[in-house]
Amino acid sequence: RKEVEQDPGPFNVPEGATVAFNCTYSNSASQSFFWYRQDCRKEPKLLMSVYSSGNEDGRFTAQLNRASQYISLLIRDSKLSDSATYLCVVNKKNRDDKIIFGKGTRLHILP
């Protein structure tokens, strides 16, 4: 089983709709969780951290479910500018840090 798994998509969603992605992780020792956004041929940029209590930033909501070992990202009222690849990131810290990216989920917002 891969350490971090995401549905690669693409998700084709009409503008204004709500879309949700999940990401599963295999190592229960994983300590911190993040969503990054990557536009085509650009570098990844941090979208938001994910906390056990859940967190919201405008139209974006992230949740962590430690029991089932998954994190989720919900985008409400989607905009054309939300079209990108969304990368799930897990930080596993034993003696050293190990930062693991998922393969990403591609999102296309349709006008």
Added chain:
Amino acid sequence: DAGVTQSPTHLIKTRGQHVTLRCSPISGHKSVSWYQQVLGQGPQFIFQYYEKEERGRGNFPDRFSARQFPNYSSELNVNALLLGDSALYLCASSLRTGAVHEQYFGPGTRLTVT
């Protein structure tokens, strides 16, 4: 304010050659991480350095090495290049080790091995 800078932006090498990629972190950032991103995949963690010491290593062969200098800039070296090493190599800097939430990526170096 300058972000993370990487050089060169593009590079073409042939199999068996050696390559050195360079990264300058954001001013004040002491941690640098290197990632390899193959087309259609997420970035794969190669190394993390903090205060010139290696603090994390991904599952890459010994052909890959890195170092961090006193000014916190970093080099990634790859020996005996293979076709499969063709990828975007990303550098990210943060204030401290493990600070993924404070991690900022550079634009990357696109390496093509022929």
